[in-house]
Amino acid sequence: MTRESLVVSTLVELADNLVDNFDVIDVLTFLCDRCVQAVDMDAAGVMLESPGGELQYIASSSDSMRVLELFQIQTDEGPCIDSVRGSKAIINRELRESDNRWPRFSPKAMELGFQSVHCLPMRLRGKSIGALNLFRADVGYLSDEDVLVVQGLADVATIAILQHRSLLDASTLNGQLSQALNSRIIIEQAKGIIAESLKCDMDQAFARLRTHARNHNLGLTDVARGVVAGSIRSADLDAPRARIVK
Amino acid sequence: MVFVPSDRLIDIFALMARHERQGAKEGSLSLAAAEITNVTGAGIVLSPGDSQMTNFGTSNDVATELLELEMTLREGPYVDACAGEVAEDVDLLSSSKPRWILYTPSAIDIGARAVFSFPVRIGSIRLGALGLYRDEPGELTYEQSSDAFLMASVVARAMLALQSGSSGEDLSEELEREATFDFTIHQAAGMLSVQARMNVGDALVLLRTHAFATSRSISAMAARIINRETAYDEKSGTWYDEGDIAI
Numbered sequence: 001m002t003r004e005s006l007v008v009s010t011l012v013e014l015a016d017n018l019v020d021n022f023d024v025i026d027v028l029t030f031l032c033d034r035c036v037q038a039v040d041m042d043a044a045g046v047m048l049e050s051p052g053g054e055l056q057y058i059a060s061s062s063d064s065m066r067v068l069e070l071f072q073i074q075t076d077e078g079p080c081i082d083s084v085r086g087s088k089a090i091i092n093r094e095l096r097e098s099d100n101r102w103p104r105f106s107p108k109a110m111e112l113g114f115q116s117v118h119c120l121p122m123r124l125r126g127k128s129i130g131a132l133n134l135f136r137a138d139v140g141y142l143s144d145e146d147v148l149v150v151q152g153l154a155d156v157a158t159i160a161i162l163q164h165r166s167l168l169d170a171s172t173l174n175g176q177l178s179q180a181l182n183s184r185i186i187i188e189q190a191k192g193i194i195a196e197s198l199k200c201d202m203d204q205a206f207a208r209l210r211t212h213a214r215n216h217n218l219g220l221t222d223v224a225r226g227v228v229a230g231s232i233r234s235a236d237l238d239a240p241r242a243r244i245v246k
Numbered sequence: 247m248v249f250v251p252s253d254r255l256i257d258i259f260a261l262m263a264r265h266e267r268q269g270a271k272e273g274s275l276s277l278a279a280a281e282i283t284n285v286t287g288a289g290i291v292l293s294p295g296d297s298q299m300t301n302f303g304t305s306n307d308v309a310t311e312l313l314e315l316e317m318t319l320r321e322g323p324y325v326d327a328c329a330g331e332v333a334e335d336v337d338l339l340s341s342s343k344p345r346w347i348l349y350t351p352s353a354i355d356i357g358a359r360a361v362f363s364f365p366v367r368i369g370s371i372r373l374g375a376l377g378l379y380r381d382e383p384g385e386l387t388y389e390q391s392s393d394a395f396l397m398a399s400v401v402a403r404a405m406l407a408l409q410s411g412s413s414g415e416d417l418s419e420e421l422e423r424e425a426t427f428d429f430t431i432h433q434a435a436g437m438l439s440v441q442a443r444m445n446v447g448d449a450l451v452l453l454r455t456h457a458f459a460t461s462r463s464i465s466a467m468a469a470r471i472i473n474r475e476t477a478y479d480e481k482s483g484t485w486y487d488e489g490d491i492a493i
Contacts (some may be wrong), residue, residue, distance in 0.1 A: 034256060075250070152263045174371045177409045178294035178419040185298060188429040189446045192436020194471075202433055228436070228446055 028059035029156050035134060036061050038153065039146040040135045042114065045069045046122075046157060047080050048130035051073045055084060058130070065135065073107050078105035080131045085120040087128040089151075090119040092141050115139050120151055122158040129158060183221040190224035197234035212237040254393060258282055258400055273303030273405060273424060279397045280305040283390045285360075285361060285378045289313045290366070290401055292425055293328045293374045301426040302374060302405070311356045312379060317431075318457050318464040321459070322349040323363035323444030333363040337383045348458070359383045362391075364398040373405050408443065434468035441478040452478065456485060 032044040045060035047069055057069040072078035079090050079102070094116050099106035109117065114135040121232045122130040132154045134142075142150070189207070194205035215238045226232035261281050267273035279288035290302040299317055304310040316322040323333040323346075336345055337360050344350035353361065358379040363391035368376040376398040378386075386394065408421040431453070432446075439449035456476075457467035470476040475488040 031257070056296070096492075100274075148267075152260075153270075156259055174294050174368075174373065174406065177373075177405070177417070177421075178297050180296060180409075181292075181297045184417065184427070184429065187430050188432035189436040189439075192433035192438075192472075193440055194436075195433070196437040196440035 025059055028157055029061070031153055032059055032061040034234050035132065035150055035153050038149050039134070039142060041134045043135045045133045046130060047084070047133065049084055049128065055081065068109055068112060069133065072105060075104050078102055079117050079119040080133050082129050083121050083131040087123060088119050089121060090117070091147060094139050109135065118142055120154045122154050132157060181209050186221060186228055187224045190227040193227055194234045196238065207240045208237040211240045254276065254396055255400070258397060272305050272489060275401055276303040276305040276309070279376060282397055283378055283386070283394050284383045287379050288435050289377045289378070291324045291328060291374045292405060295372070299324060299328060301428065302424060305307065308357045309379065311351055312358055313377070314463045315352050315356065318454060319348050320454060321346050322353070323361045323376050324375045327363035327365045327377065328372065330365050330372060331359065332365065336361050339383055357381055362386055362394065366398045366402045368402045368406070376401055428465050430468040430472060431464055434471040437471055437476055442480050450492050460487065
């Protein structure tokens with residue numbers, strides 16, 4: 001995952017602490033509305049792939065959109081299906097009465113008043129988990145800039161869902177985080193102690209720590225902790241074979 | 247159902263997405279914090295549990311200096327917010343009895359006139375602090391203050407979500423990229439603990455005190471110790487400061 005989608009991602013695990021009764025469907029419906037406003041569409045909808053591989057209707061900005069999403073699922077045909085399966089975007093696709101690609105879907109969409117369609121896959125770490133559909137009542141084009149905006153919103157939707165699926169256990173993670181930080185700190189303190197005791201530089205000090213940990217089949221943090229606590233003396237640490245310190 | 251905050255929440259996400267896209271080096275969280283609350287600058291501190299404060303992004307140079315000042319002094323709005331206290335309105339110039347005796351004059355020198363801070367936490371779990379400053383005096387409006395609380399909540403989520411990418415004991419790569427870890431402070435504390443024959447906790451206090459006494463930031467002092475320009479002589483109880491007149 002790129003840095004970009006990552007931080008957009010962190011955004012999220014949205015509002016369950018901010019709002020009582022947080023509901024992922026509400027958030028996605030809200031995002032659909034936002035897409036419609038942001039790039040001047042007439043309708044937007046989100047479909048998700050279930051772990052078994054079937055698509056499910058999740059949220060939409062309007063009722064006709066909901067009908068259309070359900071129709072795609074029923075007939076197993078349409079832009080959303082193609083976008084999820086191929087994991088690629090469909091942009092600026094005009095609908096036609098006799099459409100070879102979507103013979104059943106296109107007439108149905110036109111019957112509901114739509115003329116053009118766009119569909120963006122919702123992806124995370126290369127895996128497609130669903131798609132965002134956008135429809136317009138006339139033939140209009142999305143610019144590259146528009147596509148970026150919508151893809152950004154699709155990213156937000158993706159993460160909202162993933163976070164919702166695997167609810168973070170905040171206290172476990174926090175414990176992990178503080179432990180990870182503390183072990184890093186202990187290693188740095190140990191490096192300082194070794195560097196001062198053996199009059200070497202930090203890299204050499206770290207090499208001592210690592211060599212000793214390897215030779216004795218110990219964790220790096222455990223050796224560092226011993227050095228900081230004084231139960232392991234710097235001079236007793238194994239020196240790396242290739243480059244002997246002092 | 248009332249869903250009031252999400253409009254503002256989406257604004258925060260949009261700001262962050264924009265900064266991400268522009269590849270801002272300052273980090274999208276602090277930039278979004280400064281913008282959404284409409285103040286001069288913002289900074290974020292990571293400090294899970296009782297661990298040391300780590301810079302998790304600042305929106306400009308003054309914000310960075312203000313944060314470093316607190317790391318040196320162990321006093322100020324971030325320190326209070328990490329302990330769970332909100333500093334919603336601290337006008338640095340006006341009060342005859344400053345809330346932070348050492349911090350206040352230095353913060354004014356750096357360029358701040360009003361500072362604010364908000365704990366970054368989820369329930370009872372403390373993760374760090376969000377700090378804001380303004381280059382002119384004045385309190386936050388009700389809206390600014392509620393935006394700041396919302397932003398602090400987003401920051402908390404972001405910290406945990408970033409760490410959730412990690413396999414276990416280590417800091418996740420994503421988190422490392424966002425944070426600016428100054429591990430030299432801990433290396434220097436390790437060295438000092440040998441020089442002064444004390445434990446590293448006490449050595450860190452000694453480091454901080456000497457940095458303040460010589461008007462340096464704690465990281466600048468750490469660099470001097472690592473470069474062996476400054477050392478503590480345990481026998482005489484004095485400091486050796488290369489290039490300085492003996493203190």
